[in-house]
Amino acid sequence: MIFIDLKRKPEDDGTSEGTGYTQESTLTALDMVPGQLYETIVVTWDESMRGNAAPIGVLCTGERSVTLYLYPGTHTLENILRNRKFTVNVTLDPLIFTEATLGDPGDEMFSSHRGYLHLEGTDAFFTAEVESVKKVVRTDRYGETEIHIVNARTPEIFRGEDFRIVLNRGIYAVIESLINYTRAGFMDPQDLMGRIREMNRIARKVGGPREREAMKRIIRKLESKGFK
């Protein structure tokens, strides 16, 4: 592990302000586990290095690789197809997530590192280089959509001093289910099971074996009480 102070600013190689970062060799250093999907902010840029930030679920596929599932018509997809590069940024700050989604983030939100833009002051970030892009048609509850599956490797990984976790919705899906479980007596049974099924869908999509097992036990217990 090399400690890198991104505070220094030798043009295009550091951030203007922000915390110090430790360079890590694998995503394991961010507690990211292959098979789990994490809530992050993906930063891309256009041909004039104008930054774009979007909240995107990133699937960890290995110690140094990730996969994104991108919908058409977004700046993120357009920029990634053009540059074949992006960064994945980790934060727990609801306002950063919100501004990245609703807003038109100003240049001051970004820093640059070796030709990559990333979010200034983010808890952790890693650079990503696209290895392959596949177009598929996915049928989900919103109908048919053409999505791009972007596989990328992660050349550089930086962990900030304040890094805690990368958000994964799996544990929340389990907790929501348990809260509903404890209210089973007060709730409409169909409403209850509808919510539990939705949470099961999320846990299976984003979580790991422990989240899936937890949901299995919750559903089995509810079924044993006559819910279905």
Added chain:
Amino acid sequence: MIFIDLKRKPEDDGTSEGTGYTQESTLTALDMVPGQLYETIVVTWDESMRGNAAPIGVLCTGERSVTLYLYPGTHTLENILRNRKFTVNVTLDPLIFTEATLGDPGDEMFSSHRGYLHLEGTDAFFTAEVESVKKVVRTDRYGETEIHIVNARTPEIFRGEDFRIVLNRGIYAVIESLINYTRAGFMDPQDLMGRIREMNRIARKVGGPREREAMKRIIRKLESKGFK
């Protein structure tokens, strides 16, 4: 900060196995902020020291104080009213949350520390001594319920080596809302706004100023696009 090795086991003063804990003087060391509600596991015990674990939201009310809102007819409330003591246990493990809710946890799930039971190997825990209990009738969407408001101070706080965060549903409510926002074009508008309002309710209940501000901006943006 004093480092305490709870591995040693001088009867009733340590855990049998588990990580080392650092004793902290305030809840700030667990990044707990007054006014926010955290998802934890509350451990109580009956007159023969038989442990009970339940997933319970704990409101941080100060650097060394918390408040619980407890429903009637639970072992947790019964035990707390009898002993005026409990522990608050921090974990990110979905199976521990699940077993604490569904199951009848065996004695091996618990360790004892100075007459308090806590979850074996938990990421962090603190002891709590009841200062006051108030009974109120709360009217919510499930009707009228008599709840007990338990105010407690936290004499001892232990942070394990693997501690990351105490779960707060606020950031997840914001992320769920943002995911729904980005799907606004595909969703039924009433369904969309129903979900957003539910997430707003959660963010306001459990989150801090940044979560509330985030929800305000999301709702404002949706309203500006004609959703209501």
